[in-house]
Amino acid sequence: MSKKDKQLWLMLLPYLVGLLVLVFGPALVTLALAFTEYDLIGPPQWIGLANFAELATSVPFRAALVNSLVFAAVAVPLRVALALGLALLLHRRAPGAATARTVATLPTAVPEIAYGLLWLWLLNPLYGPVNQLLRLGGENGRTALGTAVPAWLTAPEDARAAIIVMSLFTIGEMLVVLLAARRALPREVHELAALEGASAWSLARRVTLPLLSPVIALLLLRDTILSFQFSFVPALVVTEGGPPPYSTTYLPLYVYRNAFEYLRYGHAAAATLVVLVLTAAAVAAQWLVIRRYRALAGPPRSPRVPPR
Amino acid sequence: MTGVELVGVRAAHGRDDVLRGVDLVVERGELLVVLGPSGAGKSTLLRVVAGLHPVAAGTVRIAGRNVTALSPGERDVAMVFQSHALFPHLTVADNIAFGHRVRGLRRGSARAIASRAAAVVGCEHLLDRRPHQLSGGERQRVALARALVREPAVFLLDEPLSNVDGPLRERTRAELRALHDRVGATMLHVTHDRVEALILGDRVAVVRDGRVEQVGTPEEVWRRPATEFVATFVGPMNVLPGDGPWRGGHRVGFRQEAVRLVDDGVPGRVVRVEVVGEDAYVHLDVRSHPVVARVPSSQQPEVGAEVCLEVGELHLFDASGTRSV
Numbered sequence: 192m193s194k195k196d197k198q199l200w201l202m203l204l205p206y207l208v209g210l211l212v213l214v215f216g217p218a219l220v221t222l223a224l225a226f227t228e229y230d231l232i233g234p235p236q237w238i239g240l241a242n243f244a245e246l247a248t249s250v251p252f253r254a255a256l257v258n259s260l261v262f263a264a265v266a267v268p269l270r271v272a273l274a275l276g277l278a279l280l281l282h283r284r285a286p287g288a289a290t291a292r293t294v295a296t297l298p299t300a301v302p303e304i305a306y307g308l309l310w311l312w313l314l315n316p317l318y319g320p321v322n323q324l325l326r327l328g329g330e331n332g333r334t335a336l337g338t339a340v341p342a343w344l345t346a347p348e349d350a351r352a353a354i355i356v357m358s359l360f361t362i363g364e365m366l367v368v369l370l371a372a373r374r375a376l377p378r379e380v381h382e383l384a385a386l387e388g389a390s391a392w393s394l395a396r397r398v399t400l401p402l403l404s405p406v407i408a409l410l411l412l413r414d415t416i417l418s419f420q421f422s423f424v425p426a427l428v429v430t431e432g433g434p435p436p437y438s439t440t441y442l443p444l445y446v447y448r449n450a451f452e453y454l455r456y457g458h459a460a461a462a463t464l465v466v467l468v469l470t471a472a473a474v475a476a477q478w479l480v481i482r483r484y485r486a487l488a489g490p491p492r493s494p495r496v497p498p499r
Numbered sequence: 500m501t502g503v504e505l506v507g508v509r510a511a512h513g514r515d516d517v518l519r520g521v522d523l524v525v526e527r528g529e530l531l532v533v534l535g536p537s538g539a540g541k542s543t544l545l546r547v548v549a550g551l552h553p554v555a556a557g558t559v560r561i562a563g564r565n566v567t568a569l570s571p572g573e574r575d576v577a578m579v580f581q582s583h584a585l586f587p588h589l590t591v592a593d594n595i596a597f598g599h600r601v602r603g604l605r606r607g608s609a610r611a612i613a614s615r616a617a618a619v620v621g622c623e624h625l626l627d628r629r630p631h632q633l634s635g636g637e638r639q640r641v642a643l644a645r646a647l648v649r650e651p652a653v654f655l656l657d658e659p660l661s662n663v664d665g666p667l668r669e670r671t672r673a674e675l676r677a678l679h680d681r682v683g684a685t686m687l688h689v690t691h692d693r694v695e696a697l698i699l700g701d702r703v704a705v706v707r708d709g710r711v712e713q714v715g716t717p718e719e720v721w722r723r724p725a726t727e728f729v730a731t732f733v734g735p736m737n738v739l740p741g742d743g744p745w746r747g748g749h750r751v752g753f754r755q756e757a758v759r760l761v762d763d764g765v766p767g768r769v770v771r772v773e774v775v776g777e778d779a780y781v782h783l784d785v786r787s788h789p790v791v792a793r794v795p796s797s798q799q800p801e802v803g804a805e806v807c808l809e810v811g812e813l814h815l816f817d818a819s820g821t822r823s824v
Contacts, residue, residue: 197597280718353795377584378583379580379582379584381583382549382551382571382578382580382584383578383580383597384597385551385570385571385572386549386551386571386572386574386576386577386578386600387572387597387598387601387602387649388570388571388572388573388598389572389599389600389601390603393601397586397597397600397601398586401586401588401589402586402587402588451799
């Protein structure tokens with residue numbers, strides 16, 4: 192090993208130790224615990240696949256699984272579409288655009304707990320501003336269309352919708368990535384389209400979106416992975432997993448409750464493994480789709496623009 | 500009817516004036532080359548005609564129509580960019596057909612038109628390829644075909660040959676000229692390459708600092724340059740100040756090949772000799788002024804030799820650099 196290699200390893204060492212002790216170690220322990228019953232008081236008891244068998248028949252687990260999948264299927268496309276729309280709207284150097292970009296990224300910077308508590312107030316059925324807005328122009332506490340206002344925290348469907356709505360405003364990171372990607376597109380291709388008299392819609396459909404598609408695909412992948420996690424705080428703080436029956440109990444909350452409230456560490460570890468496998472499967476499925484699309488479209492590459 | 504007409508056009512980049520009052524006429528069917536150094540405003544001139552850069556003052560007319568206030572898509576122009584600006588996600592055929600597709604033509608008919616245009620520039624065998632599979636020269640052809648397919652009132656070419664190298668560049672240049680003669684289109688071609696300008700252009704407009712210094716045939720700008728700048732930019736020229744050995748009071752210019760080394764004349768000393776094939780560039784010191792003479796390499800003098808020189812055609816410029824006869 193050369194001196195340079197030694198130096199490199201030395202510099203990597205603190206990170207590798209941290210990774211080993213803080214991530215891989217606990218992950219292996221979790222894997223092992225999944226086959227035991229463990230309550231933190233007595234020693235873990237080996238029970239084989241009993242935890243997984245229980246998961247298969249558990250009503251709350253099945254609810255959490257379905258909730259998480261529905262959440263990912265609805266929230267992820269909406270989040271990406273929203274970030275994309277904002278990026279295409281706000282990438283220009285126009286008056287107010289910089290301010291709007293800041294405002295749009297701001298909710299992502301708010302600490303998650305504070306963000307959750309904020310929504311608890313916003314969604315309050317009686318005095319929350321959201322429902323007060325919805326009641327504008329309506330009578331007897333109904334909307335202007337005569338429909339009942341949503342019971343965000345107490346009706347199962349409305350509560351699930353509330354969690355999705357909350358997730359739509361924390362798209363700052365995606366917005367930043369898409370803004371950068373949009374700005375990196377060569378100016379000439381858009382000018383050329385302008386010379387051809389392309390409308391805004393055909394410009395977006397025929398030029399901008401195809402050129403941004405590698406970035407969009409990447410963001411979809413990443414957001415799918417994250418979506419199995421970021422339902423946790425809203426579900427814990429705002430809806431507390433309810434209303435019954437388990438309407439907003441998602442997989443992370445299910446794991447959390449079993450481990451830290453019911454002290455069923457083995458059961459929680461088994462559920463964690465299921466989440467991991469699910470996430471990997473979702474990513475693999477998307478990757479297959481993207482790879483097939485790429486095979487059709489050829490490798491994404493932007494035209495070389497020589498320096499002026 | 501004129502192809503393109505610019506009247507008193509001014510344009511700015513932020514606070515910098517880029518075009519400071521440009522008057523220029525491109526006749527219908529003419530290939531006019533705009534020649535100038537980097538930063539002279541050539542590209543901005545082209546972008547103003549295309550409508551991609553706003554004018555601060557003045558009028559732009561295309562085919563007799565005032566287009567100053569029209570959007571790029573309404574001007575009936577096609578542009579070939581320096582970067583070629585091919586859409587990387589589309590095949591060559593779809594790139595060429597892009598304009599027709601945007602305007603709602605069906606895929607089949609657009610493709611038929613595209614393959615005809617591709618045949619004109621000789622790239623019909625590339626129709627199913629993607630831009631990243633093409634060489635620089637091939638991309639350039641595709642970009643040309645994409646402009647051709649529009650049958651626009653005027654073609655705007657922004658240094659289209661600068662991404663094509665070497666012998667291919669000479670061939671492409673010749674093909675571009677042949678293409679122009681074949682389709683008889685009005686073309687406005689921007690370049691900083693004087694050889695390209697002199698070979699390609701029906702006329703050449705030399706620009707500097709946002710102004711047109713001279714418009715004329717390649718022969719006119721070469722033989723009767725209107726300013727010292729034009730004279731030195733279209734080809735290498737020796738320019739000596741008024742206190743030199745020729746014609747007191749004027750700045751005096753002469754081409755390198757106008758210098759002959761003779762037995763009797765203005766004395767000079769050979770400082771350096773550069774030989775390029777058949778030519779020798781003899782760097783001389785003439786009364787402390789640098790002078791370069793181009794002579795056949797068989798007649799090259801020794802370095803350090805004292806020689807005498809005789810100069811053929813002289814160009815006289817006044818102190819401001821304007822030609823004086």
